[in-house]
Amino acid sequence: MDRKVFGVDIGGTTVKMGLFTSEGELLDKWEIPTRKEDSGSHILPDIAQSIKDRMSRDGLEDKDVVGIGLSVPGPVDDKGIVHKCVNLGWGVFDIDEEMRKHVDFPVFAGNDANAAALGEVWKGGGKGCKDVVVVTLGTGVGGGIIVNGKVLSGSTGAGGEIGHIHINDNETEKCGCGNTGCLEQYASATGVVRLAKRRLAKDDTPSSLRNANISARTVFDAIKAGDKLAVEVAEQFGDILGKGLSIIADVTNPEIFVIGGGVSKAGQVVIDYIEKNYMKYVFHGSRGTKFALATLGNDAGIYGSAKLVLDGVRS
Numbered sequence: 001m002d003r004k005v006f007g008v009d010i011g012g013t014t015v016k017m018g019l020f021t022s023e024g025e026l027l028d029k030w031e032i033p034t035r036k037e038d039s040g041s042h043i044l045p046d047i048a049q050s051i052k053d054r055m056s057r058d059g060l061e062d063k064d065v066v067g068i069g070l071s072v073p074g075p076v077d078d079k080g081i082v083h084k085c086v087n088l089g090w091g092v093f094d095i096d097e098e099m100r101k102h103v104d105f106p107v108f109a110g111n112d113a114n115a116a117a118l119g120e121v122w123k124g125g126g127k128g129c130k131d132v133v134v135v136t137l138g139t140g141v142g143g144g145i146i147v148n149g150k151v152l153s154g155s156t157g158a159g160g161e162i163g164h165i166h167i168n169d170n171e172t173e174k175c176g177c178g179n180t181g182c183l184e185q186y187a188s189a190t191g192v193v194r195l196a197k198r199r200l201a202k203d204d205t206p207s208s209l210r211n212a213n214i215s216a217r218t219v220f221d222a223i224k225a226g227d228k229l230a231v232e233v234a235e236q237f238g239d240i241l242g243k244g245l246s247i248i249a250d251v252t253n254p255e256i257f258v259i260g261g262g263v264s265k266a267g268q269v270v271i272d273y274i275e276k277n278y279m280k281y282v283f284h285g286s287r288g289t290k291f292a293l294a295t296l297g298n299d300a301g302i303y304g305s306a307k308l309v310l311d312g313v314r315s
Protein backbone atom coordinates (compact mmCIF):
# COMPACT_ATOMS: atom_id res chain seq x y z
CA MET A 1 0.00 0.00 0.00
CA ASP A 2 1.13 3.53 -0.78
CA ARG A 3 1.99 5.18 2.53
CA LYS A 4 -0.02 8.16 3.67
CA VAL A 5 0.80 11.56 5.13
CA PHE A 6 -1.36 13.75 7.36
CA GLY A 7 -1.11 17.50 6.84
CA VAL A 8 -2.64 19.51 9.68
CA ASP A 9 -3.16 23.27 9.77
CA ILE A 10 -3.96 24.59 13.25
CA GLY A 11 -5.97 27.81 13.17
CA GLY A 12 -7.61 29.92 15.85
CA THR A 13 -11.11 28.51 15.27
CA THR A 14 -10.68 25.30 13.30
CA VAL A 15 -8.00 22.72 12.67
CA LYS A 16 -7.85 21.75 9.00
CA MET A 17 -6.77 18.18 8.34
CA GLY A 18 -5.69 16.58 5.07
CA LEU A 19 -4.92 12.99 4.10
CA PHE A 20 -2.31 12.79 1.34
CA THR A 21 -0.51 10.14 -0.66
CA SER A 22 3.27 10.29 -0.38
CA GLU A 23 3.21 11.85 -3.86
CA GLY A 24 1.21 14.77 -2.52
CA GLU A 25 -2.22 13.92 -3.86
CA LEU A 26 -4.90 15.20 -1.49
CA LEU A 27 -7.26 12.26 -0.89
CA ASP A 28 -9.57 13.86 1.63
CA LYS A 29 -9.83 16.86 3.95
CA TRP A 30 -11.92 17.70 6.98
CA GLU A 31 -11.98 20.07 9.95
CA ILE A 32 -12.30 19.84 13.70
CA PRO A 33 -12.88 22.74 16.11
CA THR A 34 -9.87 24.28 17.87
CA ARG A 35 -10.54 23.92 21.60
CA LYS A 36 -8.56 26.75 23.13
CA GLU A 37 -9.73 26.33 26.73
CA ASP A 38 -7.27 25.12 29.42
CA SER A 39 -4.35 26.90 27.71
CA GLY A 40 -4.96 25.00 24.46
CA SER A 41 -4.06 21.68 26.11
CA HIS A 42 -6.79 19.76 24.23
CA ILE A 43 -5.68 20.76 20.75
CA LEU A 44 -2.97 18.14 20.14
CA PRO A 45 -4.92 15.23 21.75
CA ASP A 46 -7.97 16.20 19.62
CA ILE A 47 -5.84 16.12 16.46
CA ALA A 48 -4.35 12.75 17.42
CA GLN A 49 -7.82 11.33 18.08
CA SER A 50 -9.16 12.56 14.74
CA ILE A 51 -6.19 10.97 12.96
CA LYS A 52 -6.65 7.68 14.81
CA ASP A 53 -10.38 7.67 13.95
CA ARG A 54 -9.52 8.24 10.31
CA MET A 55 -6.87 5.50 10.33
CA SER A 56 -9.22 2.92 11.78
CA ARG A 57 -11.91 3.91 9.24
CA ASP A 58 -9.44 3.39 6.36
CA GLY A 59 -7.79 0.32 7.92
CA LEU A 60 -4.44 2.12 8.20
CA GLU A 61 -1.79 0.94 10.65
CA ASP A 62 1.09 3.00 12.06
CA LYS A 63 3.48 1.54 9.48
CA ASP A 64 1.25 2.88 6.67
CA VAL A 65 1.75 6.48 7.83
CA VAL A 66 4.88 8.45 6.92
CA GLY A 67 4.10 11.09 9.53
CA ILE A 68 2.10 14.13 10.58
CA GLY A 69 2.92 17.70 9.64
CA LEU A 70 1.64 20.47 11.90
CA SER A 71 1.26 24.05 10.77
CA VAL A 72 1.20 26.33 13.82
CA PRO A 73 0.02 29.97 14.05
CA GLY A 74 3.20 31.23 15.72
CA PRO A 75 6.97 30.89 15.54
CA VAL A 76 8.41 27.36 15.46
CA ASP A 77 12.15 26.79 15.25
CA ASP A 78 14.02 24.06 13.35
CA LYS A 79 14.03 21.79 16.42
CA GLY A 80 10.24 21.82 16.72
CA ILE A 81 10.12 24.24 19.64
CA VAL A 82 7.04 26.48 19.60
CA HIS A 83 7.89 30.00 20.81
CA LYS A 84 4.42 31.05 22.04
CA CYS A 85 1.13 31.00 20.13
CA VAL A 86 -0.78 33.74 21.90
CA ASN A 87 -4.11 33.01 20.19
CA LEU A 88 -4.01 29.30 21.13
CA GLY A 89 -2.89 29.92 24.71
CA TRP A 90 0.39 28.07 24.08
CA GLY A 91 3.70 28.97 25.68
CA VAL A 92 7.16 27.64 24.80
CA PHE A 93 7.32 23.85 24.36
CA ASP A 94 8.57 21.00 22.16
CA ILE A 95 5.55 20.30 19.95
CA ASP A 96 7.09 17.25 18.23
CA GLU A 97 7.73 15.59 21.58
CA GLU A 98 4.29 16.53 22.92
CA MET A 99 2.53 15.12 19.84
CA ARG A 100 4.62 11.94 20.00
CA LYS A 101 2.97 11.18 23.35
CA HIS A 102 -0.22 10.55 21.36
CA VAL A 103 1.00 9.00 18.08
CA ASP A 104 3.69 6.56 17.12
CA PHE A 105 5.03 8.04 13.90
CA PRO A 106 7.18 11.07 13.00
CA VAL A 107 5.91 14.60 13.64
CA PHE A 108 7.19 17.72 11.90
CA ALA A 109 5.97 21.20 12.80
CA GLY A 110 6.42 24.60 11.21
CA ASN A 111 5.04 28.13 11.27
CA ASP A 112 1.75 28.47 9.35
CA ALA A 113 2.85 31.18 6.92
CA ASN A 114 6.00 29.20 6.13
CA ALA A 115 4.03 25.97 5.71
CA ALA A 116 1.55 27.69 3.39
CA ALA A 117 4.49 29.00 1.36
CA LEU A 118 5.95 25.51 1.12
CA GLY A 119 2.54 24.25 -0.07
CA GLU A 120 2.35 26.88 -2.82
CA VAL A 121 5.85 26.01 -3.99
CA TRP A 122 5.11 22.29 -3.96
CA LYS A 123 1.69 22.18 -5.61
CA GLY A 124 0.51 25.76 -6.18
CA GLY A 125 1.46 29.08 -7.80
CA GLY A 126 5.21 28.57 -7.32
CA LYS A 127 5.29 24.96 -8.54
CA GLY A 128 8.62 23.94 -10.02
CA CYS A 129 10.55 26.92 -8.58
CA LYS A 130 13.27 26.66 -5.92
CA ASP A 131 13.68 30.27 -4.86
CA VAL A 132 10.28 31.71 -4.06
CA VAL A 133 8.76 34.36 -1.84
CA VAL A 134 5.11 33.77 -0.97
CA VAL A 135 3.27 36.89 0.18
CA THR A 136 -0.09 36.48 1.92
CA LEU A 137 -2.22 39.63 1.90
CA GLY A 138 -4.92 38.78 4.44
CA THR A 139 -5.98 40.44 7.69
CA GLY A 140 -2.25 40.99 8.10
CA VAL A 141 0.64 40.45 5.70
CA GLY A 142 2.41 37.12 6.07
CA GLY A 143 5.26 35.69 4.14
CA GLY A 144 7.28 32.62 3.48
CA ILE A 145 10.74 32.72 1.98
CA ILE A 146 11.91 29.58 0.21
CA VAL A 147 15.61 29.42 -0.59
CA ASN A 148 16.80 26.50 -2.68
CA GLY A 149 13.60 24.58 -1.85
CA LYS A 150 13.86 25.09 1.92
CA VAL A 151 11.88 27.44 4.14
CA LEU A 152 13.97 30.15 5.76
CA SER A 153 12.63 30.09 9.32
CA GLY A 154 15.55 31.78 11.05
CA SER A 155 17.00 31.43 14.56
CA THR A 156 13.71 31.89 16.44
CA GLY A 157 11.25 31.00 13.67
CA ALA A 158 10.53 34.68 12.87
CA GLY A 159 12.11 34.55 9.41
CA GLY A 160 9.78 35.67 6.63
CA GLU A 161 7.77 38.08 8.82
CA ILE A 162 7.69 40.46 5.90
CA GLY A 163 4.55 42.28 7.08
CA HIS A 164 6.62 44.09 9.67
CA ILE A 165 9.26 45.55 7.40
CA HIS A 166 9.40 49.22 8.37
CA ILE A 167 8.32 51.17 5.32
CA ASN A 168 6.99 54.57 6.49
CA ASP A 169 8.73 56.95 8.91
CA ASN A 170 5.73 59.30 9.01
CA GLU A 171 3.06 56.90 10.26
CA THR A 172 1.40 57.88 13.53
CA GLU A 173 -0.90 54.86 14.11
CA LYS A 174 0.56 51.71 15.62
CA CYS A 175 0.73 48.33 13.88
CA GLY A 176 -0.56 45.27 15.76
CA CYS A 177 3.07 44.40 16.55
CA GLY A 178 3.56 47.66 18.47
CA ASN A 179 5.83 49.36 15.92
CA THR A 180 4.72 52.06 13.51
CA GLY A 181 4.93 52.22 9.71
CA CYS A 182 4.95 48.46 9.02
CA LEU A 183 4.23 47.15 5.51
CA GLU A 184 1.16 45.37 6.89
CA GLN A 185 -0.46 48.72 7.77
CA TYR A 186 -0.88 49.46 4.04
CA ALA A 187 -0.79 46.20 2.12
CA SER A 188 -3.11 43.93 4.14
CA ALA A 189 -6.87 43.83 3.49
CA THR A 190 -7.38 46.26 6.38
CA GLY A 191 -4.40 48.29 5.16
CA VAL A 192 -6.01 48.86 1.76
CA VAL A 193 -9.19 50.03 3.51
CA ARG A 194 -7.14 52.45 5.63
CA LEU A 195 -5.46 53.86 2.52
CA ALA A 196 -8.86 54.32 0.86
CA LYS A 197 -10.40 56.06 3.87
CA ARG A 198 -7.43 58.38 4.24
CA ARG A 199 -7.61 59.31 0.57
CA LEU A 200 -11.38 59.91 0.73
CA ALA A 201 -10.95 62.19 3.75
CA LYS A 202 -8.32 64.32 1.98
CA ASP A 203 -10.74 66.13 -0.39
CA ASP A 204 -14.10 65.64 -2.07
CA THR A 205 -13.01 63.96 -5.32
CA PRO A 206 -16.04 61.97 -6.50
CA SER A 207 -15.74 58.21 -6.10
CA SER A 208 -18.01 55.19 -5.99
CA LEU A 209 -16.20 54.34 -2.72
CA ARG A 210 -17.69 57.37 -0.92
CA ASN A 211 -20.93 55.75 0.12
CA ALA A 212 -19.80 52.15 -0.13
CA ASN A 213 -18.84 49.61 2.45
CA ILE A 214 -15.12 49.70 1.62
CA SER A 215 -13.05 46.53 1.36
CA ALA A 216 -9.93 45.68 -0.62
CA ARG A 217 -12.28 44.02 -3.09
CA THR A 218 -14.49 47.08 -3.60
CA VAL A 219 -11.38 49.22 -4.21
CA PHE A 220 -10.07 46.91 -6.95
CA ASP A 221 -13.55 46.45 -8.43
CA ALA A 222 -13.92 50.24 -8.60
CA ILE A 223 -10.71 50.40 -10.66
CA LYS A 224 -12.22 48.04 -13.20
CA ALA A 225 -15.16 50.48 -13.39
CA GLY A 226 -12.76 53.38 -14.07
CA ASP A 227 -12.86 55.07 -10.64
CA LYS A 228 -9.91 57.52 -10.55
CA LEU A 229 -9.70 57.76 -6.76
CA ALA A 230 -9.60 53.96 -6.48
CA VAL A 231 -6.73 53.99 -8.98
CA GLU A 232 -4.83 56.40 -6.71
CA VAL A 233 -5.38 54.09 -3.74
CA ALA A 234 -4.17 51.07 -5.73
CA GLU A 235 -1.12 53.03 -6.89
CA GLN A 236 -0.27 53.86 -3.29
CA PHE A 237 -0.78 50.22 -2.24
CA GLY A 238 1.37 49.05 -5.16
CA ASP A 239 4.06 51.62 -4.43
CA ILE A 240 4.41 50.60 -0.78
CA LEU A 241 4.22 46.85 -1.41
CA GLY A 242 6.41 47.10 -4.52
CA LYS A 243 9.04 48.87 -2.44
CA GLY A 244 8.81 46.24 0.32
CA LEU A 245 9.15 43.38 -2.15
CA SER A 246 12.09 45.07 -3.89
CA ILE A 247 13.92 45.09 -0.55
CA ILE A 248 13.20 41.37 -0.13
CA ALA A 249 14.34 40.69 -3.71
CA ASP A 250 17.60 42.54 -3.09
CA VAL A 251 18.27 40.10 -0.24
CA THR A 252 16.94 36.81 -1.62
CA ASN A 253 16.77 37.27 -5.43
CA PRO A 254 13.73 34.96 -5.93
CA GLU A 255 12.58 33.48 -9.23
CA ILE A 256 8.99 34.32 -8.42
CA PHE A 257 6.72 36.13 -5.96
CA VAL A 258 3.50 34.22 -5.30
CA ILE A 259 0.74 36.53 -4.07
CA GLY A 260 -2.09 35.04 -1.99
CA GLY A 261 -4.59 35.93 0.73
CA GLY A 262 -7.92 37.76 0.58
CA VAL A 263 -6.61 40.82 -1.30
CA SER A 264 -5.31 38.60 -4.11
CA LYS A 265 -8.84 37.39 -4.83
CA ALA A 266 -9.32 40.60 -6.85
CA GLY A 267 -7.04 38.87 -9.36
CA GLN A 268 -4.41 39.98 -11.87
CA VAL A 269 -5.13 43.70 -11.28
CA VAL A 270 -3.49 43.40 -7.84
CA ILE A 271 -0.34 41.92 -9.34
CA ASP A 272 -0.25 44.60 -12.05
CA TYR A 273 -0.05 47.39 -9.45
CA ILE A 274 2.57 45.59 -7.36
CA GLU A 275 4.79 44.59 -10.28
CA LYS A 276 4.76 48.00 -11.98
CA ASN A 277 5.92 49.69 -8.76
CA TYR A 278 8.38 46.94 -7.84
CA MET A 279 10.18 47.63 -11.09
CA LYS A 280 10.78 51.25 -10.00
CA TYR A 281 12.76 50.21 -6.96
CA VAL A 282 14.44 46.87 -7.47
CA PHE A 283 18.11 46.30 -8.33
CA HIS A 284 18.51 45.39 -12.02
CA GLY A 285 19.63 41.85 -11.14
CA SER A 286 16.12 41.08 -9.83
CA ARG A 287 14.06 42.78 -12.53
CA GLY A 288 13.30 39.43 -14.13
CA THR A 289 11.51 38.09 -11.04
CA LYS A 290 8.04 36.86 -11.99
CA PHE A 291 4.75 37.44 -10.15
CA ALA A 292 1.91 34.92 -9.90
CA LEU A 293 -1.29 34.42 -7.94
CA ALA A 294 -1.41 31.71 -5.28
CA THR A 295 -3.66 28.82 -6.31
CA LEU A 296 -4.21 26.61 -3.25
CA GLY A 297 -6.28 29.07 -1.19
CA ASN A 298 -7.09 27.76 2.29
CA ASP A 299 -5.55 24.37 1.50
CA ALA A 300 -2.00 25.76 1.25
CA GLY A 301 -1.39 25.03 4.94
CA ILE A 302 -2.32 21.34 4.80
CA TYR A 303 -0.27 20.83 1.63
CA GLY A 304 2.73 22.56 3.22
CA SER A 305 2.42 20.53 6.42
CA ALA A 306 2.41 17.31 4.42
CA LYS A 307 5.52 18.52 2.59
CA LEU A 308 7.25 19.25 5.92
CA VAL A 309 6.89 15.55 6.69
CA LEU A 310 8.19 14.35 3.33
CA ASP A 311 11.15 16.74 3.46
CA GLY A 312 11.84 15.89 7.09
CA VAL A 313 11.80 12.14 6.51
CA ARG A 314 14.15 12.48 3.56
CA SER A 315 16.71 14.77 5.22
Ligand code: ZN
Pocket: 163, 164, 175, 176, 177, 178, 179, 182, 184
Ligand atom coordinates in the same frame (compact mmCIF):
# COMPACT_ATOMS: atom_id res chain seq x y z
ZN1 ZN B 1 4.19 45.60 12.57
